[in-house]
Amino acid sequence: MTIGIPKEIKAQENRVSALPSGVASFAEAGHTVYVETGAGLGSGFTDAEYTAAGAVILPGAKEVYEASGLIYKVKEPLEAEYPLLREGQVLFTYLHLAPDPAQTQALLNAKVIAVAYETVQLEDKSLPLLAPMSAIAGRMSVQVGATLLQKYNEGRGILLGGVPGVEPGHVVIVGGGVVGLNAAKMAVGLGARVTVLDISLERLAYISDILSSGAVTLMSNGYNIAKAAAEADLLIGAVLIPGGRAPKVVTRKMVESMRPGAVVVDIAIDQGGSVETVDRLTSHESPYYVEHGIVHYSVPNMPGAVPRTSTFALANATMPYALQIANKGVEAALRDNAALAKGLNIYKGAVTNQAVAEAQGLPYQAY
Numbered sequence: 001m002t003i004g005i006p007k008e009i010k011a012q013e014n015r016v017s018a019l020p021s022g023v024a025s026f027a028e029a030g031h032t033v034y035v036e037t038g039a040g041l042g043s044g045f046t047d048a049e050y051t052a053a054g055a056v057i058l059p060g061a062k063e064v065y066e067a068s069g070l071i072y073k074v075k076e077p078l079e080a081e082y083p084l085l086r087e088g089q090v091l092f093t094y095l096h097l098a099p100d101p102a103q104t105q106a107l108l109n110a111k112v113i114a115v116a117y118e119t120v121q122l123e124d125k126s127l128p129l130l131a132p133m134s135a136i137a138g139r140m141s142v143q144v145g146a147t148l149l150q151k152y153n154e155g156r157g158i159l160l161g162g163v164p165g166v167e168p169g170h171v172v173i174v175g176g177g178v179v180g181l182n183a184a185k186m187a188v189g190l191g192a193r194v195t196v197l198d199i200s201l202e203r204l205a206y207i208s209d210i211l212s213s214g215a216v217t218l219m220s221n222g223y224n225i226a227k228a229a230a231e232a233d234l235l236i237g238a239v240l241i242p243g244g245r246a247p248k249v250v251t252r253k254m255v256e257s258m259r260p261g262a263v264v265v266d267i268a269i270d271q272g273g274s275v276e277t278v279d280r281l282t283s284h285e286s287p288y289y290v291e292h293g294i295v296h297y298s299v300p301n302m303p304g305a306v307p308r309t310s311t312f313a314l315a316n317a318t319m320p321y322a323l324q325i326a327n328k329g330v331e332a333a334l335r336d337n338a339a340l341a342k343g344l345n346i347y348k349g350a351v352t353n354q355a356v357a358e359a360q361g362l363p364y365q366a367y
Contacts, residue, residue: 001326002032004068006061007039008075012284014042014307015074017093019315020053022322027054031326036064043311065089070330072322074314075301076103085110088348090330092322094118094133096300097345098245098359099272107346113330117318118270119243119353120343127242128339129321131178132313134267136303138182138238141265142171142190144302145234148263148288148295155295156261158233161191168192172228174220174249174274175238176203179267181210183236188214195228220249229254237266237274243345244355250275252292260293269298334367341367 003026005018016039018026026033035055037047047057058064065071065084073093077085079102085091087110095116097104107114117129127134142160149155149169162168171187173180176198187194188211197220198204204217218224229235229250235258239246246268255264255277268274269281277291278298284305288297303310321340324333334341345353350365357364 001070001329002034002068003070003072003322003326004064005033005035005039005055005072006064006081007036008042008073009061009078009080010075010301010304013075013301013304015304015311015314016040016043016045016307017072017074017315017318018322019312019319020045020049022315022319023050023053023055025319025323026326029323029327032056034058034064034067036061040311043307045311070322070325072318076100077106079106082106082110085112087111088113090115090325092117092318092325094270095345096270097353097356098243101360104346104351104356104360104362108349108351111349112346113344113348114346115325115330115334115340115343116243116345116353117343119345119355120321120339121242122339127178129314129317129343132317133303133310134178134240135182136306136310136313137267138179138236139186140302140305141179141183141236141238141267142186142192142234144287144297145171145236145263145265146190148265148297149233149261151261153288153295154261154290155263156233156259158261160187160234169233170195170231171234171236172232173197173236173238174225175240175268176200176207176217177238177240179238179240180236181207183238184211184215187234192234195232197224197228222251225250226254226257230257232258232262234263234265235275237264237268237278239268239274240271241355243353244271245359246271246274248274248276252276255294256292258292258294261295263295263297265297267302270300273298
């Protein structure tokens with residue numbers, strides 16, 4: 001198979017889908033790998049390293065897309081990339097289609113076979129290709145929140161860990177999945193007061209066991225979220241419905257009840273956001289806005305700020321699946337791997353993920 005690794009063009013996105021070692025694995029299996037020049041520079045990998053691993057360097061995205069049957073990316077294609085897609089081409093990347101009808105329609109029009117990292121799902125319901133980036137985003141959310149709480153960023157002027165004789169900041173985490181647990185670990189490590197809310201009692205018991213007395217766990221419902229939000233210095237939205245649009249579990253009224261200068265970090269922004277006042281995307285260049293006196297952070301590609309770590313973590317997870325697609329062909333790989341089959345969102349003009357179809361009112365077709 002011919003595999004294309006284009007340079008990511010999303011704002012401040014410095015990750016790359018494949019490591020030089022991954023290129024070597026493709027080459028050893030008899031595949032041809034095309035890498036767009038400069039694709040790895042943001043993560044610290046040179047064209048020479050890819051060439052040494054067996055890749056062919058091409059001058060631009062157009063050439064990479066034209067030469068490749070499998071496009072192996074990090075982020076969803078943007079509008080400038082839509083015309084480069086062609087019928088039957090396999091796209092393997094993060095897609096986050098539910099809140100993005102324009103992208104969905106572009107992929108349908110192109111009749112590609114689009115497999116989304118974020119909906120690949122194991123039998124135990126875990127999301128192996130989302131988990132590493134969720135862990136990074138969760139850990140980053142506390143770092144970001146701590147920075148935005150500083151007064152010069154329009155925050156409350158709170159040190160999350162406090163000091164002797166001064167109470168620490170209060171971190172409220174709505175959602176106890178991979179993101180929420182990693183955020184809680186970081187916040188507890190800083191010495192903050194931490195509250196985690198989730199709808200699963202089993203998950204709360206696990207978090208309580210892992211963090212011991214470091215965090216308070218509460219069932220996630222409107223009453224408890226409202227009470228916790230009013231007391232929060234930093235509120236982290238970490239709610240996920242695999243493939244679907246995130247529910248707005250933190251209402252505008254809850255945000256209005258927060259103390260001026262408190263911070264909201266909505267990690268669910270990739271899926272539309274879980275906080276009602278998060279109604280726009282921000283970027284690493286301009287990461288926050290203030291509404292109702294509350295600092296809002298809604299950067300959709302948070303791990304792109306730490307691309308070296310993120311690229312290693314992501315490639316470690318995705319490469320075995322990419323190799324299966326390359327070695328077997330996409331149809332056989334989907335047939336043989338039930339987890340990978342759940343990642344199929346678009347197949348040659350049809351929506352094959354039910355959550356995406358429901359989110360956009362489109363027909364759903366089982367694959």
